[in-house]
Amino acid sequence: MASRFFGEFMGTMILILMGNGAVANMLLKRSKAEGAGWMAITTGWAFAVMTGVFTAIACGSPDAHLNPAVTLGFAVKTGDFSLLAPFVTAQLLGAMAGAVLVWLNFLPHWAVTPDPDTKFACFGTAPAIASRGPNLLTEALGAFVLILVVAAMGSKATGTVPPGFGPYLVGMLVWAIGLSLGGTTGYAINPARDLGPRIIHAILPIPQKAANDWSYATVPVIGPLVGGAVAGLLVRLVGF
Numbered sequence: 001m002a003s004r005f006f007g008e009f010m011g012t013m014i015l016i017l018m019g020n021g022a023v024a025n026m027l028l029k030r031s032k033a034e035g036a037g038w039m040a041i042t043t044g045w046a047f048a049v050m051t052g053v054f055t056a057i058a059c060g061s062p063d064a065h066l067n068p069a070v071t072l073g074f075a076v077k078t079g080d081f082s083l084l085a086p087f088v089t090a091q092l093l094g095a096m097a098g099a100v101l102v103w104l105n106f107l108p109h110w111a112v113t114p115d116p117d118t119k120f121a122c123f124g125t126a127p128a129i130a131s132r133g134p135n136l137l138t139e140a141l142g143a144f145v146l147i148l149v150v151a152a153m154g155s156k157a158t159g160t161v162p163p164g165f166g167p168y169l170v171g172m173l174v175w176a177i178g179l180s181l182g183g184t185t186g187y188a189i190n191p192a193r194d195l196g197p198r199i200i201h202a203i204l205p206i207p208q209k210a211a212n213d214w215s216y217a218t219v220p221v222i223g224p225l226v227g228g229a230v231a232g233l234l235v236r237l238v239g240f
Contacts, residue, residue, distance in 0.1 A: 002060030004083070008090035009097070011056025012066045012192060016098025017105075019048035020197060024102055024122040028109040042178035050171030057167075064167070066091060067190040069228030073147035076232030088192070095196025099123055102197075103204050116210030123201035125186035125194050125220050126213065135185050135216075139223025140230070142181050142189040147231035149173050155240035188220035195221055 022044025026036040033040070049066070056064035065071045068088045075081045102122060103110070113119055120126070127135045152158060153169055161169065178187050188194040195217065202212045 002058075004061045004063065005086050005090045007056040007059040007061025008063075008065065008087050009094040010059040011052040011061060011064055012091045012094030012196075013098040013101070014055045015048050015052030015066050016095045016193060016197060017048075017101045018051055019045045019193070020099060020102045020122055021105060022048065024106045024109070027113075027118050027121055028106055029113040031106070031109060038183070039179075042175055042182065045178055046171040046175030049174045050167045053167035053170055063087075066094075066192075067143075067146075067224070067228075068092075068192055069143040069190060069224035070147055070150070071228075072225055073143075073228035073232035073235075074151075076229050077151065077236045079236075091192040092196050095192040096200050099197035099200035100204070103200070103206070110209075111207045114208070116208055119206055119208075120201060120210040120212075121186075124198035124212070124217070125188045126216065127185045127219075128183060130216070132219065135219045136223045136226075138181060138184045139188060139220055140227035142177050142187050143224035143227030144231045145177055145181070145227075146173065146189055147228050148234065151231070151235040151240060157240060185220070189224050189227075191221040191224055193220075 022041055025031050025033040025044070026040055028034065052066050053064040056066060063071075063074075063083070065074070065087055068091055071084055071087045071091070075084050106122070110119060117126070150170060150173065153161060153166070153173075174189075177189065181187060198212055198217055201209065
């Protein structure tokens with residue numbers, strides 16, 4: 001059953017289950033981790049990426065992109081766009097499946113959490129200060145750093161990454177992005193990570209849930225794709 005499509009689906013599902021699960025664990029009322037704070041959330045997302053990458057590789061996708069911006073960035077770098085459509089489809093479906101699992105895991109907590117925006121935050125991202133230009137820049141910059149540094153990690157100049165060590169490095173990179181750049185928009189840096197769970201939030205029977213703010217939903221989609229494409233082009237021009 002292992003295949004690249006299945007690997008991207010499973011890896012992204014685990015990414016969202018663990019990442020949005022970390023957010024829900026720390027935001028929802030009567031969770032034992034409630035109030036753990038930003039450091040715990042960024043750490044949770046770092047480990048979510050690590051576990052997602054390991055899962056994707058084991059299930060058949062050695063690329064383990066888990067992110068349409070990463071797939072686009074490396075397509076621009078190589079000039080091969082053949083994986084773009086199947087990977088993005090798998091990633092979006094995996095993100096939706098992961099969001100459903102987060103909802104199921106915290107099923108009793110939705111009703112006892114009164115704030116609709118808190119519940120939405122367990123699915124999609126929202127800016128700390130709503131300003132479309134700066135919000136787009138933040139999302140583009142975060143994805144740019146992600147793709148650029150991942151490519152640098154695998155470059156000849158930095159040496160060969162020991163087998164099995166790559167997922168840890170990528171997790172540390174996402175941790176760094178969250179700690180350095182993430183407080184402005186919640187650092188989606190991944191169109192599937194935001195859009196898939198946002199769709200699921202709109203569908204699920206969550207008590208007193210917030211509106212989905214579809215007017216903002218383009219930001220965590222377009223921003224990372226632009227950042228990923230620019231990073232891919234830079235990597236191609238520099239030659240690593």
